[in-house]
Amino acid sequence: MTEKKLIKSWENLPLPPEEIEKRKQKLEKLFEEVLTTLGFDWKNDPNMVETPRRIAKMLFELTEGNFTPRPDITVFDLTQMDNDELIEYVPVFVGPVEIKSLCSHHFLPIVGEVYFEYIPEDKVLGLSKIPRIIKWLARRPMIQEFFTKQVIKTFLKLLPDIKGMAVYVKAKHMCMSIRGVNESNAYMITEAFYGLYEENIELRRNFLNKVSK
Numbered sequence: 001m002t003e004k005k006l007i008k009s010w011e012n013l014p015l016p017p018e019e020i021e022k023r024k025q026k027l028e029k030l031f032e033e034v035l036t037t038l039g040f041d042w043k044n045d046p047n048m049v050e051t052p053r054r055i056a057k058m059l060f061e062l063t064e065g066n067f068t069p070r071p072d073i074t075v076f077d078l079t080q081m082d083n084d085e086l087i088e089y090v091p092v093f094v095g096p097v098e099i100k101s102l103c104s105h106h107f108l109p110i111v112g113e114v115y116f117e118y119i120p121e122d123k124v125l126g127l128s129k130i131p132r133i134i135k136w137l138a139r140r141p142m143i144q145e146f147f148t149k150q151v152i153k154t155f156l157k158l159l160p161d162i163k164g165m166a167v168y169v170k171a172k173h174m175c176m177s178i179r180g181v182n183e184s185n186a187y188m189i190t191e192a193f194y195g196l197y198e199e200n201i202e203l204r205r206n207f208l209n210k211v212s213k
């Protein structure tokens with residue numbers, strides 16, 4: 001195998017399809033070994049014979065945000081609009097955006113929703129691009145606290161003149177529900193605010209009121 005550049009769980013390094021295919025084949029072999037080591041006669045078990053292949057395929061599906069390029073975004077420049085008055089830009093709220101992720105500690109599912117709001121300056125983002133970016137960021141092994149901040153950082157890179165941003169993430173972590181403390185009803189909730197939302201309590205309150213709890 002050619003030398004592989006390794007990345008951190010929150011990073012992105014798009015791979016050509018043939019490289020992904022190569023890694024899937026290697027993973028399949030490794031999972032055959034895992035099942036054998038666990039003590040399963042998987043080769044002669046009709047329910048398990050395809051499992052190493054399935055797991056290899058699934059792992060690349062669940063880490064799409066690590067190995068596929070960022071979705072394209074559309075930016076609309078409002079300064080091109082014909083108006084003489086100063087526009088008072090309004091907050092743009094999007095949510096809930098469903099996320100399905102993995103925790104980077106146990107590789108168990110995290111399922112939840114994200115609510116996002118921003119106050120544009122002179123440019124706005126194409127509406128459907130917002131959930132796409134959020135879902136792409138979530139498709140990586142994550143720590144929810146970091147992911148919440150990463151949403152803000154990513155949109156800020158795409159639209160540096162954004163005036164304010166608010167992110168609210170509510171998710172269930174299977175590593176807490178099905179093992180360890182075995183607490184299945186608890187959610188993890190994280191919030192992050194940027195720009196105008198950092199100083200303006202009223203803006204934050206209005207945002208949180210729109211979040212369906």
Ligand SMILES: [Zn+2]
Pocket residue numbers: 103104105106107108173175176
């Ligand atoms: Zn975990």
